[in-house]
Amino acid sequence: MTSQVSPSASQASLAIGQRSLGDPSVRFPLWPPLTSGCPVTSTDSVSYPVEVDYAYDEVPAGLFTTAAGRPRGHERWAPLLPPLHAPGLGEGGTPLVPLGDGLWIKDESRNPTWSHKDRINRVTVSAAVGAGAQGVVVASSGNHGASAAAYAARAGLRCVVIGSAGRPPAVDAFLRAYGAVVLPVPEDARWSLLRRIVERFGYHPVSNVTPTHTGHAFGPEGYKTLAYEIYTELGVPAAVFLPTGYGELLFGVWKGFAELVALGLADRVPRLYSCEPEAGGPLAAAVRDGVPATRVPVGETAAYAIDCAVGGYRGVVALRESGGHPLLVSDQRMAAARAELARAGLWAELSAAAGLAGYRQLGQAVVEGPVVCVSTSSGFKDRDLLDSAVAAEVDPQDWAEVERRVGGG
Incomplete structure (x- = not known):
C-alpha cells in the first residue's frame, strides 16, 4: 500500500x-x-x-x-474501476439490512433504477463514452435494459434495447421515460440482431454478443463495489448467496473480495453460492460436468431475470476460487423467500429473492458466521405486477366488514 x-x-x-x-x-x-x-x-x-x-x-x-x-457512487472506488467517463446517478451505497441470526440482506433495489444493474452500466456506458461511440445497444427485457437506458440518457448517448414483447410494466415505463429505442424480437434472435447493430451503426454493446457468455470486459468491475461495501460495513462474511443468471454479479463479488485479500486488507474470500432457477441452471451444469461453460434447456419459471439457457466461465471461476457451490432453487422457494423479505419490509422481485431462497434451502447450520444474501431488484420489476388483486372498496359505515378485514377474518 x-x-x-x-x-x-x-x-x-x-x-x-x-x-x-x-x-x-x-x-x-x-x-x-x-x-x-x-x-x-x-x-x-x-x-x-x-x-x-x-x-x-x-x-x-x-x-x-x-x-x-x-x-457517493462509483467515484468513491474510482482507483479500482475502469475510467469513469460517463456521469453517475449515485449508484451503490445500498443498505445491509439485518434479518436476525447473523443473516443480512444487501438490498440492491435502492439503486437509481431499482436494481444491481446500475453498478455495471455506470462502467459499461463509461466505456462507450471513452470509445467515442454515439450510442449503446443491449439485449435485455428487464433490469439491464432499464439501467442501460438511464445511464445512456445521463451521458447523452442513444440507447437501443432489444428485448421480448413480455417486458415488465415498470421496465417498459423506464425505457419510455429515458427515450430508448425498443426493438421487441423473438428471444433467440436477440444476440444476432445486437451484433448486426454494432457492425452497422457502431453502437457499443453493453451486453453479451458471444456463443457462451462473456459480456462486456469492463462490466463486472462495477459489481466489485458491492463486495467493497459489504467489507467496509461488515468485514468478510462467512458466505454470500447471490441470484445468478450469467454469473457476472457472482464474479464481480468474488473479484472484489479477492482484491481485498491481495491488498492485505482481508484474510479470506467468503464462500459464494450461486442461486439459479431449477428450471435451467447452466452454471450448475457446467460445474457438474467439469466444463468452462455450457448450454441447458430452460423450463417454465417466473424468475425471468435469471432464467438463462447459457452460462459463462466467470461463474465457474468465482465458485472454484471461493470454495463455493452452485444451488438450484424452485419458484416455490423463491416465492417463500420473497414473502419472507416482504414481512421484513423489503419488497423484492421474484428473481431477486433467489439468494435468500438458496440460503434457506441449504440450511443455516451449514454456514457458520455472518451471511449476506443479495437481493438484486425491486418487486416493481415482476412481470405479474398488474395482475395483483386490488382490495375492494369498503363502506366505512359497515363496521362488521371493517372488523372482519382488520381482524383478518
Whole structure:
C-alpha cells in the first residue's frame, strides 16, 4: 500500500490493461474494451471473458477505511474501476439490512433504477463514452435494459434495447421515460440482431454478443463495489448467496473480495453460492460436468431475470476460487423467500429473492458466521405486477366488514 495521495489522484483509475480468464498470461491494452471475449483463447464452443487489471501497488491508503468526504457512487472506488467517463446517478451505497441470526440482506433495489444493474452500466456506458461511440445497444427485457437506458440518457448517448414483447410494466415505463429505442424480437434472435447493430451503426454493446457468455470486459468491475461495501460495513462474511443468471454479479463479488485479500486488507474470500432457477441452471451444469461453460434447456419459471439457457466461465471461476457451490432453487422457494423479505419490509422481485431462497434451502447450520444474501431488484420489476388483486372498496359505515378485514377474518 502507498502513502496518502492528493484527492484528485485518489479518484483516478489505476486500470492498466485487460487479460484473458482462459489464460491470464494473455494480456491486452486497456483500450479498446474487448466486448467479444478473448480473441486468443476463445474457441468455437467456449468464449473466454477478459477482466481488467490494475496497478494494485498504487492503491491509495485509506480507500477502504476513510468514508468521510468521499463522493457517493462509483467515484468513491474510482482507483479500482475502469475510467469513469460517463456521469453517475449515485449508484451503490445500498443498505445491509439485518434479518436476525447473523443473516443480512444487501438490498440492491435502492439503486437509481431499482436494481444491481446500475453498478455495471455506470462502467459499461463509461466505456462507450471513452470509445467515442454515439450510442449503446443491449439485449435485455428487464433490469439491464432499464439501467442501460438511464445511464445512456445521463451521458447523452442513444440507447437501443432489444428485448421480448413480455417486458415488465415498470421496465417498459423506464425505457419510455429515458427515450430508448425498443426493438421487441423473438428471444433467440436477440444476440444476432445486437451484433448486426454494432457492425452497422457502431453502437457499443453493453451486453453479451458471444456463443457462451462473456459480456462486456469492463462490466463486472462495477459489481466489485458491492463486495467493497459489504467489507467496509461488515468485514468478510462467512458466505454470500447471490441470484445468478450469467454469473457476472457472482464474479464481480468474488473479484472484489479477492482484491481485498491481495491488498492485505482481508484474510479470506467468503464462500459464494450461486442461486439459479431449477428450471435451467447452466452454471450448475457446467460445474457438474467439469466444463468452462455450457448450454441447458430452460423450463417454465417466473424468475425471468435469471432464467438463462447459457452460462459463462466467470461463474465457474468465482465458485472454484471461493470454495463455493452452485444451488438450484424452485419458484416455490423463491416465492417463500420473497414473502419472507416482504414481512421484513423489503419488497423484492421474484428473481431477486433467489439468494435468500438458496440460503434457506441449504440450511443455516451449514454456514457458520455472518451471511449476506443479495437481493438484486425491486418487486416493481415482476412481470405479474398488474395482475395483483386490488382490495375492494369498503363502506366505512359497515363496521362488521371493517372488523372482519382488520381482524383478518
